[in-house]
Amino acid sequence: MSEPKSILIVGAGFSGAVVARHLAEAGHRVTVIDARDHVAGNCHTARDPQTGVMVHRYGPHIFHTDDAGVWDYVNRFATMMPYRHQVKAQVGAQIYALPINLHTINQFFGTALSPEQARAFVATQATGDDVVSFRDQGLRFVGRPLYDAFFDGYTRKQWGVDPARLPASILKRLPLRFTYDDNYFAHRFQGIPREGYTTLVARILDHPGITVHLRCPAEEVEAARFDHLVYTGPLDRYFGHRFGRLRYRTLRFEHERVAAPHQGTAVMNYCDADVPFTRITEHMYFAPWEADRFQRSVITREYSATAGAEDIPYYPVRLLDDKALLSRYIALARQSDRVTFLGRLGTYAYLDMDVAIAQALDMAAHLSECFATGRRPAVFPQTSGAGSAHRVARAAHRADRVFAPLRAERLAQAAHMHIDSARVDIDVAPPYSVQ
Numbered sequence: 001m002s003e004p005k006s007i008l009i010v011g012a013g014f015s016g017a018v019v020a021r022h023l024a025e026a027g028h029r030v031t032v033i034d035a036r037d038h039v040a041g042n043c044h045t046a047r048d049p050q051t052g053v054m055v056h057r058y059g060p061h062i063f064h065t066d067d068a069g070v071w072d073y074v075n076r077f078a079t080m081m082p083y084r085h086q087v088k089a090q091v092g093a094q095i096y097a098l099p100i101n102l103h104t105i106n107q108f109f110g111t112a113l114s115p116e117q118a119r120a121f122v123a124t125q126a127t128g129d130d131v132v133s134f135r136d137q138g139l140r141f142v143g144r145p146l147y148d149a150f151f152d153g154y155t156r157k158q159w160g161v162d163p164a165r166l167p168a169s170i171l172k173r174l175p176l177r178f179t180y181d182d183n184y185f186a187h188r189f190q191g192i193p194r195e196g197y198t199t200l201v202a203r204i205l206d207h208p209g210i211t212v213h214l215r216c217p218a219e220e221v222e223a224a225r226f227d228h229l230v231y232t233g234p235l236d237r238y239f240g241h242r243f244g245r246l247r248y249r250t251l252r253f254e255h256e257r258v259a260a261p262h263q264g265t266a267v268m269n270y271c272d273a274d275v276p277f278t279r280i281t282e283h284m285y286f287a288p289w290e291a292d293r294f295q296r297s298v299i300t301r302e303y304s305a306t307a308g309a310e311d312i313p314y315y316p317v318r319l320l321d322d323k324a325l326l327s328r329y330i331a332l333a334r335q336s337d338r339v340t341f342l343g344r345l346g347t348y349a350y351l352d353m354d355v356a357i358a359q360a361l362d363m364a365a366h367l368s369e370c371f372a373t374g375r376r377p378a379v380f381p382q383t384s385g386a387g388s389a390h391r392v393a394r395a396a397h398r399a400d401r402v403f404a405p406l407r408a409e410r411l412a413q414a415a416h417m418h419i420d421s422a423r424v425d426i427d428v429a430p431p432y433s434v435q
């Protein structure tokens with residue numbers, strides 16, 4: 001190997017940890033810093049000291065992928081326990097199954113339709129030809145009764161805007177299933193790490209070549225002392241918000257201890273606009289292998305709002321104005337030397353965990369090669385990352401179930417986001433009404 005480099009990585013989430021591990025295994029000296037007091041970023045889990053329940057501190061995280069390489073990777077560091085995600089939704093005084101499936105349709109309309117009858121019936125509900133907005137698209141796909149019940153209020157709460165102002169492109173597929181399949185994800189590999197995500201990420205970081213500093217904001221470290229910086233924090237923060245702030249939605253979590261069991265399922269969405277929260281999570285159901293041992297349970301109500309300067313940024317908004325601002329930061333970043341931006345904050349994109357890991361693995365391989373050959377490392381993830389393109393092609397090929405095309409498309413978009421190029425208009429749609 002060539003001379004070892006000293007690398008600073010900002011952010012100890014999946015993106016930062018995966019790159020750190022790869023570079024350390026290649027013989028480089030890696031320093032990882034994070035402003036928080038724990039590793040694993042937004043995937044952080046911790047046992048509640050009073051109940052013993054493993055709590056997903058920044059919202060529910062379910063690992064799901066079609067990428068065998070990524071699945072093998074996480075299984076190197078954790079025992080992934082079987083878990084199938086099923087989501088319920090409260091509309092008015094009724095509880096329904098999501099994604100909207102044959103059971104939801106028959107329950108909602110008080111019918112006993114077969115798949116083909118339901119398809120024909122829903123088609124008669126569809127309204128509108130001129131599709132410009134998310135709302136138009138929803139009405140065209142599912143008709144007014146289902147749209148009003150399941151999409152309108154939830155989307156308003158989640159995104160804080162009238163769905164008539166969101167682009168139609170967000171809702172690309174008919175979000176209905178004409179079967180009784182209510183598994184939320186259709187991926188081949190799904191699970192939850194037995195000891196939680198924080199233990200998983202801590203094990204990735206557990207290498208003699210890696211030093212981790214917590215409660216350490218990047219602004220307090222002299223990056224120039226290192227040969228290269230991998231920055232997985234917010235792109236606009238790196239530049240001191242010079243052109244203004246990229247817009248994010250933030251979340252407020254209201255945790256409460258209650259008698260177990262409380263709601264009988266992991267996630268219950270609240271679709272009505274007059275209920276202030278979007279969903280309630282009951283964490284013990286993410287660990288079905290231990291759920292029946294708890295006398296007390298932990299639930300979390302989730303409220304969505306526009307992120308202010310002091311809030312944690314969760315979902316990038318990525319509407320037209322935001323993308324124009326993003327282009328300016330990208331142009332600025334491309335003039336930078338010895339820095340690579342990565343991860344959901346560094347690229348201002350919604351990334352599922354598997355996509356973040358795939359992108360980090362590809363970037364780490366690219367950096368290793370650049371350090372060995374003296375080539376200039378990329379500033380952003382590359383389209384040409386053979387690993388990503390290959391993985392995405394495989395994932396798209398395997399995505400043969402009803403909801404999978406939507407996921408595969410997002411995966412493909414995320415991995416093909418050639419953010420280094422002028423094509424910054426590619427939208428990696430956040431989960432507007434899905435997740």
Ligand SMILES: Cc1cc2nc3c(=O)[nH]c(=O)nc-3n(C[C@H](O)[C@H](O)[C@H](O)COP(=O)(O)OP(=O)(O)OC[C@H]3O[C@@H](n4cnc5c(N)ncnc54)[C@H](O)[C@@H]3O)c2cc1C
Nearest residue numbers: 011013014015035041042059061062218233343344352353
């Ligand atoms: C509510 C919610 C639910 C989700 N559910 C799922 C799910 O079910 N399945 C799934 O696959 N994905 C899910 N995701 C996506 C998942 O959280 C991301 O894929 C993952 O967190 C990406 O990891 P990352 O390392 O890129 O970013 P992060 O996890 O955000 O890590 C970035 C880290 O950088 C640190 N940092 C930022 N700026 C600085 C700075 N200036 N100095 C020092 N440190 C800094 C932060 O503290 C943070 O720890 C969900 C996301 C959200 C918001």
